[in-house]
Amino acid sequence: xxxxxxMLFRFSLYGFLKNLRLFEPFVLLFFREAELSFFQIGLLFSxxxxxxxxxxxxxxxxxxxxxRRRSMVMAFVAYIASFLLFFLIPGFxxxxxAMILFACGEAFRTGTHKALILEHLNLHGMQHLxxxxxxxxxxxxxxxxxxxxxxxxxxxxxxGNYRYVFLASILxxxxxxxxLATYPSELDGELVRLRQGAIGAQLRATLTxxxxxxxxxxxxxxLMNSSGFDSFFKATKEYLQPILKALAxxxxxxxxxxxxxxxxxxxxxxxxxxxxxxxxxxxxxASFGRRFKHASQGINLTxxxxxxxxxxxxxxxxxxxxxxxxxxxxxLYLLQNVRRPMTVAFxxxxxSNRVMAAGLSAESQLTTILMAILSPILGALADRFGVxxxxxxxxxxxxxxxxxxxxxxxxxxxxxxxxxxxxxH
Numbered sequence: 495x496x497x498x499x500x501m502l503f504r505f506s507l508y509g510f511l512k513n514l515r516l517f518e519p520f521v522l523l524f525f526r527e528a529e530l531s532f533f534q535i536g537l538l539f540s541x542x543x544x545x546x547x548x549x550x551x552x553x554x555x556x557x558x559x560x561x562r563r564r565s566m567v568m569a570f571v572a573y574i575a576s577f578l579l580f581f582l583i584p585g586f587x588x589x590x591x592a593m594i595l596f597a598c599g600e601a602f603r604t605g606t607h608k609a610l611i612l613e614h615l616n617l618h619g620m621q622h623l624x625x626x627x628x629x630x631x632x633x634x635x636x637x638x639x640x641x642x643x644x645x646x647x648x649x650x651x652x653x654g655n656y657r658y659v660f661l662a663s664i665l666x667x668x669x670x671x672x673x674l675a676t677y678p679s680e681l682d683g684e685l686v687r688l689r690q691g692a693i694g695a696q697l698r699a700t701l702t703x704x705x706x707x708x709x710x711x712x713x714x715x716x717l718m719n720s721s722g723f724d725s726f727f728k729a730t731k732e733y734l735q736p737i738l739k740a741l742a743x744x745x746x747x748x749x750x751x752x753x754x755x756x757x758x759x760x761x762x763x764x765x766x767x768x769x770x771x772x773x774x775x776x777x778x779x780a781s782f783g784r785r786f787k788h789a790s791q792g793i794n795l796t797x798x799x800x801x802x803x804x805x806x807x808x809x810x811x812x813x814x815x816x817x818x819x820x821x822x823x824x825x826l827y828l829l830q831n832v833r834r835p836m837t838v839a840f841x842x843x844x845x846s847n848r849v850m851a852a853g854l855s856a857e858s859q860l861t862t863i864l865m866a867i868l869s870p871i872l873g874a875l876a877d878r879f880g881v882x883x884x885x886x887x888x889x890x891x892x893x894x895x896x897x898x899x900x901x902x903x904x905x906x907x908x909x910x911x912x913x914x915x916x917x918x919h
Contacts (some may be wrong), residue, residue: 502627502631504673504677505610508631510635510637510638511667511669511673512667512670513635513638513639513852514667516646517656517660517730518642519761520650520659520735520761521735521740522535523656523916526736528585530589531873532872532877532881533886535871536869536871536873536874537869538586538589539593539831539873540595541871542594542600543592543597543866545594545597545598545605546694546858546862547866550856561750562607562613562682563679565603565746566602566606567605567671567675567857569602572595572598573599574605577660577667578660578664580592580660581591581661582856605857611624611628613680613681613682615627624838628835628838628839628918629776629779632776632834633777634692634773635772635886637770638764638771640773641766643765643768644762644768646762647759647763647766651762679894682867685726695710705855706805717839718860719793719797719900720837722895722899724834724866725862725864726778726895727830729872730888731826733876734820735886736881739761741817742760743756743757748807768823771824772827772830779834779835780835782832788903790901790903793837793840793897794837795824796829796833798894803822803826804822804885805893807826807885808883808886809886810884811880812880812882813885840901841857870886872884
């Protein structure tokens with residue numbers, strides 16, 4: 495049934511093109527080449543995350559109330575403006591502005607496309623396939639990331655400059671903007687079909703339901719488990735780049751090639767391998783989840799295992815065991831991608847379909863709050879004690895978080911968010 499669904503290709507194309515961010519494998523090295531400290535880089539990430547957090551709720555409500563497709567188009571316009579700033583004008587202040595524009599894109603996009611997919615599944619009676627469906631679309635995204643690694647490495651090797659990766663990222667985003675703008679209008683949800691006089695009342699109901707998510711202990715625990723894992727992963731994943739660069743410099747290959755081009759080859763090859771494997775991991779999420787009697791068991795297991803991998807990667811980096819550190823990072827990437835479809839499905843069971851974008855934005859909001867705190871702390875630790883020590887501490891905190899926010903199955907009853915809505919009518 496899934497294979498015959500036409501929208502699966504459109505959703506997969508979105509993820510494939512969205513992940514052609516050629517700057518990602520080199521973003522930390524780009525900032526380091528611009529003579530920014532790890533702390534300044536952490537501040538930039540924090541600015542991005544705080545701005546995303548500020549915009550997360552209103553953009554989620556906007557998507558549910560006025561159109562998810564329109565929200566996605568606005569997101570990609572903001573992304574493209576951000577890429578142009580990074581390419582054209584160097585400097586911390588300009589980079590901060592570019593990060594704010596990037597945050598606008600993230601806020602309009604995050605949670606909204608998942609809501610489009612879930613709306614499609616609801617309309618066509620495929621809710622029971624959401625883990626497999628989302629796993630398929632995420633697999634396409636990871637294939638885009640794999641190709642992205644090779645294209646980015648080739649561009650850096652050819653130009654010897656990290657800056658051009660931002661310019662090259664604009665083309666796939668323009669194509670994706672067109673793809674999103676031509677999605678079927680039915681995916682906007684019921685709110686776009688309301689009369690003008692009902693919009694204010696619907697917005698108040700949406701905000702009430704959004705707030706009720708945080709009053710439901712099981713939903714809140716699910717959000718914290720997912721957001722905790724993702725925030726640690728996203729705050730630390732770019733630190734694989736200096737580890738790869740150190741490995742590239744130490745290897746007796748391409749000795750006649752300058753350092754930037756030499757590291758580009760190693761970084762591109764490793765990231766390609768990582769994303770090919772994570773694509774398979776995402777595609778296998780449904781079969782992995784079926785190994786457990788309850789979804790919560792798989793989510794809890796992957797949460798703890800990922801935290802241990804980050805801690806071990808930090809220790810390996812401190813001991814200059816770069817290959818071992820890379821392998822632990824690879825395991826962390828795999829766990830993040832096999833668990834993500836499971837957590838999205840698990841969280842979607844806790845909240846009302848009517849406010850799906852706002853609910854999923856709540857998860858992203860928690861993630862960005864944590865990332866805004868963790869990124870500058872990690873940067874300061876890396877400046878003072880080294881990358882390995884910073885990653886080790888982050889890994890220890892992640893272990894504690896994963897143990898504290900173990901998820902539990904909800905009993906056979908309507909989610910609290912749905913009950914709260916029903917109680918008002």
